[in-house]
Amino acid sequence: MLSSLFFGGAHAAPEPIRIAMIEGLSGPFGNAGEAVHRNLLIAVERVNARGGVRLSGGARPLELLRFDSKGSNEETLAMLKSALDRRVAFVMQGNSSAAAAVLIDALNKHNAREPERRALFLNYSAVDPALTNEKCSFWHFRFDAHADMRLAALTDVLRDDRRIDKVYLIGQDYSFGQQVAKQARASLLAKRPDIRIVGDELHPLGRVKDFLPYAAKIKASGAQAVLTGNWGNDLTLLIKAAREAGVDARFYTFYGNALGAPAAIGDAGVDRVLAVAEWHPNVGGAASERFYARFRERFPKPADDYVHARMQVMVEMLAGAIERARSTDAVAVAQALEGMSVDRATLGGLHEGTMRAADHQFIQPLYVSVMERAGSADVPHDNEGSGFGFRTVRRFEPRQTEQATTCQMQRPEGP
Numbered sequence: 383m384l385s386s387l388f389f390g391g392a393h394a395a396p397e398p399i400r401i402a403m404i405e406g407l408s409g410p411f412g413n414a415g416e417a418v419h420r421n422l423l424i425a426v427e428r429v430n431a432r433g434g435v436r437l438s439g440g441a442r443p444l445e446l447l448r449f450d451s452k453g454s455n456e457e458t459l460a461m462l463k464s465a466l467d468r469r470v471a472f473v474m475q476g477n478s479s480a481a482a483a484v485l486i487d488a489l490n491k492h493n494a495r496e497p498e499r500r501a502l503f504l505n506y507s508a509v510d511p512a513l514t515n516e517k518c519s520f521w522h523f524r525f526d527a528h529a530d531m532r533l534a535a536l537t538d539v540l541r542d543d544r545r546i547d548k549v550y551l552i553g554q555d556y557s558f559g560q561q562v563a564k565q566a567r568a569s570l571l572a573k574r575p576d577i578r579i580v581g582d583e584l585h586p587l588g589r590v591k592d593f594l595p596y597a598a599k600i601k602a603s604g605a606q607a608v609l610t611g612n613w614g615n616d617l618t619l620l621i622k623a624a625r626e627a628g629v630d631a632r633f634y635t636f637y638g639n640a641l642g643a644p645a646a647i648g649d650a651g652v653d654r655v656l657a658v659a660e661w662h663p664n665v666g667g668a669a670s671e672r673f674y675a676r677f678r679e680r681f682p683k684p685a686d687d688y689v690h691a692r693m694q695v696m697v698e699m700l701a702g703a704i705e706r707a708r709s710t711d712a713v714a715v716a717q718a719l720e721g722m723s724v725d726r727a728t729l730g731g732l733h734e735g736t737m738r739a740a741d742h743q744f745i746q747p748l749y750v751s752v753m754e755r756a757g758s759a760d761v762p763h764d765n766e767g768s769g770f771g772f773r774t775v776r777r778f779e780p781r782q783t784e785q786a787t788t789c790q791m792q793r794p795e796g797p
């Protein structure tokens with residue numbers, strides 16, 4: 383499935399700069415793909431509302447193209463070919479590390495084979511650390527904190543909770559989930575060697591309809607904490623099952639603050655469900671309040687309340703890199719992105735961070751937050767009309783989230 387959204391004026395003559403979003407827009411994680419699209423859409427609209435991307439030949443608008451991968455790696459590659467056939471130079475994806483890996487490999491080969499049609503891959507959510515370590519690529523830029531960075535923040539908070547001495551690990555059975563499980567064990571051993579891992583299992587990605595058997599095992603284990611990287615319906619269904627089974631544990635999650643999770647667990651999640659992200663609606667401050675208000679004005683439906691600073695930053699930094707390079711050439715734009723920091727003025731003072739040149743990993747703050755009833759001074763905003771929002775437990779500065787890289791990047795030769 384392909385559709386096009388163009389946000390220049392009705393009589394705009396300049397050729398648009400095309401961005402391809404390749405994402406699962408149907409199937410079990412279609413809601414997550416549509417949520418990403420809303421974020422990219424408002425970011426593109428923001429750039430175009432101020433006149434587009436300024437180049438020497440005149441300003442050019444951004445055009446966002448939607449390509450439905452249907453959650454399949456094969457379809458991801460087919461959609462990439464379709465995008466490249468339309469001479470798209472900027473590809474965005476994120477809701478699967480497995481899909482991200484095949485995109486990196488495909489673009490490495492395509493860009494070497496057809497240098498006149500090279501393209502960049504901008505990644506907003508695929509967080510397998512390998513993508514900016516052993517699989518790093520000059521053509522790939524990650525704007526999300528990778529799994530080990532997120533996990534380090536979560537386990538720092540978990541370490542300090544002395545009520546916990548038994549932890550259950552559960553995740554999706556693919557590269558990302560496997561990495562979270564492996565690194566969680568290592569991190570907990572280093573930070574709290576007294577903690578026992580009382581469960582460690584992986585389940586099929588997007589195929590489990592009933593998580594009650596998993597919830598029953600978690601309850602029987604006596605775990606006081608569950609650590610999971612689950613996302614989309616796999617997280618929502620897990621949390622629903624845990625509530626129904628009466629699991630008495632804190633959930634340390636990567637994505638427990640969105641896509642139905644707060645409503646699914648309800649009152650049982652108060653002071654029990656934690657999440658880690660680069661931003662959330664209750665971080666406070668005028669810039670954050672303005673940013674969130676504008677998103678909710680654009681997308682007022684409660685179900686559409688899924689907003690990420692990193693996706694806005696990604697589009698803004700792409701526009702800025704094109705302007706800095708004075709070109710849409712993939713090599714020139716990549717070189718402009720390397721070492722680039724967020725221009726906070728483009729987002730009204732919101733967020734900070736720098737694209738590390740060594741591995742193309744974006745270094746930014748992280749917040750660990752906990753679910754609370756909305757309405758207090760610390761939790762003025764709820765999530766998705768659920769009546770529950772998240773309160774900051776701890777903010778990690780960019781220098782605290784940064785980790786070493788093993789990337790040995792191969793850079794293109796010649797023009």
